[in-house]
Amino acid sequence: MKKRYFPKIRNDECKGCERCVIACPKGVLALGKALNVMGLPHVFVADEAACTGCSLCFYTCPEPGAISIIEEKEED
Amino acid sequence: MKTFRIIKDRPAGFFAEFEKRPAPLRHNMHYCPGCGHGVLHKIVAEALTDFDIKDRTTFISPVGCAVFGYYYMDCFGISTPHGRAPAVATGLSRAHRDSVVISYQGDGDLAAIGFNEFIHTVNRGENLCYIFVNNAIYGMTGGQMAPTTLVGQKTSTTPHGRCASEDGIPFRVAEIVASQPNPVYVERVALSTPKEIMKARAAIRKAIKNTMERKGLSFVEVLSPCPVGLKKDAAGISKFIDEEMTKIFPLGKLKDVAAERVPVEHPVPVYDREKVRAALFPQENGAEETESSGKKLREDVYNESEIFEKERRIKVAGAGGQGVLSLAYIIAHMARLRNFNVTYLPTYGPEMRGGTADCSVVASRREIASPIVDSNANMLIVLNQPSLDKYLPQLKPTGVIVYDSSSVTLPEIGENQVAYGVPAAQLAVGLGSTRYGNSLILGALAKMMEELFLTPKDTKDFSDVVEAALRECFADKPKIIAPNLEAFRLGKENAFRAETIKTPK
Ligand SMILES: Cc1ncc(C[n+]2csc(CCOP(=O)(O)OP(=O)(O)O)c2C)c(N)n1
Ligand code: SF4
Ligand code: SF4
Ligand code: SF4
Numbered sequence: 001m002k003k004r005y006f007p008k009i010r011n012d013e014c015k016g017c018e019r020c021v022i023a024c025p026k027g028v029l030a031l032g033k034a035l036n037v038m039g040l041p042h043v044f045v046a047d048e049a050a051c052t053g054c055s056l057c058f059y060t061c062p063e064p065g066a067i068s069i070i071e072e073k074e075e076d
Numbered sequence: 077m078k079t080f081r082i083i084k085d086r087p088a089g090f091f092a093e094f095e096k097r098p099a100p101l102r103h104n105m106h107y108c109p110g111c112g113h114g115v116l117h118k119i120v121a122e123a124l125t126d127f128d129i130k131d132r133t134t135f136i137s138p139v140g141c142a143v144f145g146y147y148y149m150d151c152f153g154i155s156t157p158h159g160r161a162p163a164v165a166t167g168l169s170r171a172h173r174d175s176v177v178i179s180y181q182g183d184g185d186l187a188a189i190g191f192n193e194f195i196h197t198v199n200r201g202e203n204l205c206y207i208f209v210n211n212a213i214y215g216m217t218g219g220q221m222a223p224t225t226l227v228g229q230k231t232s233t234t235p236h237g238r239c240a241s242e243d244g245i246p247f248r249v250a251e252i253v254a255s256q257p258n259p260v261y262v263e264r265v266a267l268s269t270p271k272e273i274m275k276a277r278a279a280i281r282k283a284i285k286n287t288m289e290r291k292g293l294s295f296v297e298v299l300s301p302c303p304v305g306l307k308k309d310a311a312g313i314s315k316f317i318d319e320e321m322t323k324i325f326p327l328g329k330l331k332d333v334a335a336e337r338v339p340v341e342h343p344v345p346v347y348d349r350e351k352v353r354a355a356l357f358p359q360e361n362g363a364e365e366t367e368s369s370g371k372k373l374r375e376d377v378y379n380e381s382e383i384f385e386k387e388r389r390i391k392v393a394g395a396g397g398q399g400v401l402s403l404a405y406i407i408a409h410m411a412r413l414r415n416f417n418v419t420y421l422p423t424y425g426p427e428m429r430g431g432t433a434d435c436s437v438v439a440s441r442r443e444i445a446s447p448i449v450d451s452n453a454n455m456l457i458v459l460n461q462p463s464l465d466k467y468l469p470q471l472k473p474t475g476v477i478v479y480d481s482s483s484v485t486l487p488e489i490g491e492n493q494v495a496y497g498v499p500a501a502q503l504a505v506g507l508g509s510t511r512y513g514n515s516l517i518l519g520a521l522a523k524m525m526e527e528l529f530l531t532p533k534d535t536k537d538f539s540d541v542v543e544a545a546l547r548e549c550f551a552d553k554p555k556i557i558a559p560n561l562e563a564f565r566l567g568k569e570n571a572f573r574a575e576t577i578k579t580p581k
Contacts, residue, residue, distance in 0.1 A: 005083070013103050017110030017303070018310045023270045038101065040109065056270035058084040059277065062114025064121070064148070065086030065103055073079045 002074040005053025007045055013066040014042035020057035020067060026050040029057060042066075089121030089130060089150055096147040105148055110310045112211060112267045112300030113142050117149070119277045120178065120207070123284050124151055133176040134168055136161045138190070140182035141215040141302075159190020162197035169203050170342050176287050180207045184214040187223040187247050198293060201258025203340045205287040206295040207280060208249060211302035212321060219305040223247035226320055229306075246324045250297040254330035260292040262331040266299040266322065268314040275327075282334075290339035299325055377537055379414055383529040387440035389449045393467050394459025394480075396424070396433045402549070403457065403514040404435035407521075409545040411439035414537075419447035432463060457517060458484060459500075476528070478520050479574075480513070486574050495574040496524040498567050511556075512563035518542050519567020527573065539564075 007028060014036065021029045021043060030046035045051075053069055061067045093102045107114045124130045130151045137145030139158035146153025156164045165179040186194050186208055197204070213231055214220040220233040224246050228237040254262040261283060265276035276298055283294035299321045301313040308316060346352060392404040401422045411418040416439040423434050436449035449470070456471045457478045458464040464477070464484055471477065474492045481497030489495060498520035504512040522542060526535045542564055550557050 010103075015104070015109035019110055019115075022311055022314070025270075038104070053083065055084045056273075059118070059273050060115065060267075060270055062107060062109075062111050062118070063104060064090045064114075064118060067084070068082055068086070069084040071081045071083045073081070075077050075079075 001076065004049075004072050004074075005051045006048045006070055006072070007051060007057060008068045008070055009043055009045060010066055010068075011042045011044075012037045013063050014040070015063060015066075016041040016043065017062065018043070019060045019062065023056045023060040025054065025056065026052060087118060087121040087125060089124030090117075090148055091150045094147050097144075106144060107141065108302075108304040110301060110303040110313065111141070111215075112298070112302065113209065115267045115273065116180075116207065116209065116276075116280075116298060116300065117142075117145070119280050120180075120284075121149060122277075123281050124149065126281075127284060127288065129176050129284070129288060132172075132174055133178065134165075135178050135180060136165050136168075137180045138182075138185050139216070140185045140209075142180055142182065142209065143216070145180060159185050159188070159193060161185070162190065162193040162202075165204050166197055166200070166202050171345055173290075173342075173344065176205065176284065177203075178205045178207060178284070178287075181209065182215065183208070183210045183212070183222040183224040183249075184217075184220075187249050191223075195252070198253050198256050198259055198295070201260075201292045201340065203287060203290050204293050205280075205283045206253075206293065207283070208295065208297045209300045210249070210297055210321075210325065211300045211305065212246075213302055213305040215302045215305045224249075224325075226324060231305075248325060250295065250325070250330055253295045258292060259295055259331065260334040260337050261286055261294040262297075263295075263329045264297040264299070264325060264327050266317050266327055267301055268299070268317040272318075272327070279329075286334045289334075290341075291334045291337050292340050294334070297325070299327075377414060379534050379537060381530045381534045383525075384416075384441070387438060387442065387444065388454045389452065390437040390439070390455045390457065391434060391449045391453045391467055391470065392437065392457045393432065393434035393463035395463075398433070398459045399511065399514045400433040400459060401435050403459075403517060404437050406514065406518065406542075406545045406549050407457075408437050408439075409548055410541045411437070413541055413544050413548070416441060417444050419444050421447040421449075432466070434463065434467070457521070459513070459517070460484065476524060478517060478524060480517065481572075481574075486576060489576050493576075494524070494528065495576055496520050496571055497574050498571040500567065503566060503570060504563065507559065507563055507566070509559075512560060515546065515560040515563035516567035516570075518546075519564045519569070520571035522564070523568045523571040524573075 018031055028047050028051045029043045032044045036042045055069050058067050105114055133151035135145050135149040135153045138156040138161040143155045161179045161181050165177045169177045210224050212224050213222050219231050221231040225238050227240045230237050250262055250264045253259050263279045265279045266272040279296045283296050286294040299317045303313040392400050394400040408418050408420040418439045421436040438444050451470050453471050455476050456467055459480045461484050473490050477495040479497050480500040482499040482502040486495055498516055500513040500516035503516050504510045522538055546560050
């Protein structure tokens with residue numbers, strides 16, 4: 001059984017503060033150039049494969065639902 | 077086959093949608109990008125569901141950026157006036173024994189405007205969870221200096237940097253709280269690096285747990301980023317917290333005695349309407365209501381004498397400690413017992429004893445416009461010479477004086493003024509205690525009223541009402557009722573209409 005993790009960003013809830021970008025030990029997240037409904041830049045998942053599911057980005061993010069962490073299980 | 081599981085998501089301790097928010101954006105909070113309030117709210121919201129306490133938690137957030145906390149937390153929410161959260165939190169926590177009350181306050185709120193109230197709440201050790209958001213600034217109002225602002229830190233009110241000699245030094249609240257005996261748990265944490273954030277989470281969860289277990293007051297000071305107020309980006313503000321703030325506000329646990337503490341208990345408040353009524357008005361519930369209990373209003377008695385038709389303004393004055401106020405109080409009760417409207421307004425000198433004391437009593441069948449008697453008094457009751465000298469000018473030209481002739485020498489009085497004296501202090505000593513002086517004066521008052529104003533029917537009633545008022549006022553000291561009634565009788569017997577030197581018109 002293989003497990004992997006990845007973050008999911010709700011673009012319209014992210015305020016682009018970059019706290020998660022700094023917090024992520026694996027460099028998974030990066031700030032993009034596109035603007036969301038609030039007119040703010042938001043982060044995107046730049047290196048999904050590197051994510052370990054540590055959830056540090058989730059706890060450092062000030063927005064309630066901007067980041068979720070997903071676990072993917074593959075049964076063989 | 078692939079399966080997916082969400083391991084971290086928007087905590088269910090938040091409302092699913094922020095319907096109270098006015099903006100069209102109902103999923104975001106109103107905070108600036110990167111604000112520590114959001115990080116903290118998330119930790120609290122997560123605990124609300126993890127500990128299953130949504131239905132018994134109240135999140136109190138007073139004025140400051142977090143004033144709209146109740147938009148977000150799916151529990152009870154109150155935003156209080158600036159600095160006033162401790163009082164509201166105390167009331168709630170005491171009134172609802174099993175409630176979990178979280179007082180969430182900023183540094184301007186808690187450490188400046190609300191510190192007085194806060195520190196006494198700490199001293200009482202109320203069962204509360206305190207989250208103190210130290211962001212070193214007033215965020216909401218645009219970045220003014222807070223008590224926690226660092227020396228040298230530029231704010232809109234310290235444009236050249238906080239100056240220690242002019243503006244004081246950063247105020248260490250956690251240390252002050254920890255120095256007090258009652259709080260059970262005090263820790264300082266920071267919302268800078270993920271490692272510190274996870275420690276902050278653990279501390280807040282512990283504080284909430286303590287509150288759930290009624291351990292007393294738990295206090296978590298949180299060094300929190302206000303990137304906008306401090307004009308820094310996310311990296312800059314984290315660095316500021318880790319490298320500057322923690323030098324002055326060291327992180328760590330300052331106190332933890334929760335394990336040794338037994339749950340806090342307070343008397344259980346009674347809300348049942350009927351029980352409250354019964355406690356306040358025992359006579360309504362069949363408790364014996366007799367004339368001798370002094371409680372009964374004699375609605376059947378109507379005082380017919382002409383004197384009662386107009387508003388009567390009485391000044392009672394003497395030295396502090398002479399019983400001036402209790403004498404006035406008895407007179408006010410006499411009026412109340414006969415269904416007059418009555419006001420009682422004591423004035424105290426700053427001295428407990430030796431100074432002067434005076435009291436205004438106004439009785440009327442109509443509404444009373446002012447309870448102050450400082451001119452046109454109908455009656456002056458004086459227990460010492462300085463009071464008579466001081467208040468005589470306030471007596472109406474047709475007013476009456478009742479005085480203690482053992483210490484007061486009557487000066488010249490107006491042509492149409494009358495004075496009745498009784499050697500009250502002297503006779504009281506004979507009765508065994510100076511405290512009977514008041515009843516002796518009431519005797520002189522009764523004699524004066526009878527001779528000058530009362531119809532025969534009211535004459536009898538006047539003595540009755542003196543007795544009823546004495547019984548009421550001394551209800552908790554039944555032993556002294558009989559000697560006071562005796563003093564009243566003696567006062568009436570010994571009272572005299574003074575020969576006076578009249579000032580010609
Ligand atoms: C009685 C009263 N005085 C002053 C204010 C103005 N005022 C609003 S917020 C604030 C400062 C709040 O600072 P803090 O408690 O540190 O919270 P923050 O905004 O930094 O989160 C002040 C002084 C007010 N609203 N009410
Ligand atoms: S879960 Fe951990 S590794 Fe994954 S993006 Fe978030 S911080 Fe980075
Ligand atoms: S911490 Fe949250 S709000 Fe800030 S950039 Fe990351 S996802 Fe966006
Ligand atoms: S001013 Fe500061 S404390 Fe207030 S919302 Fe903005 S970042 Fe947060």
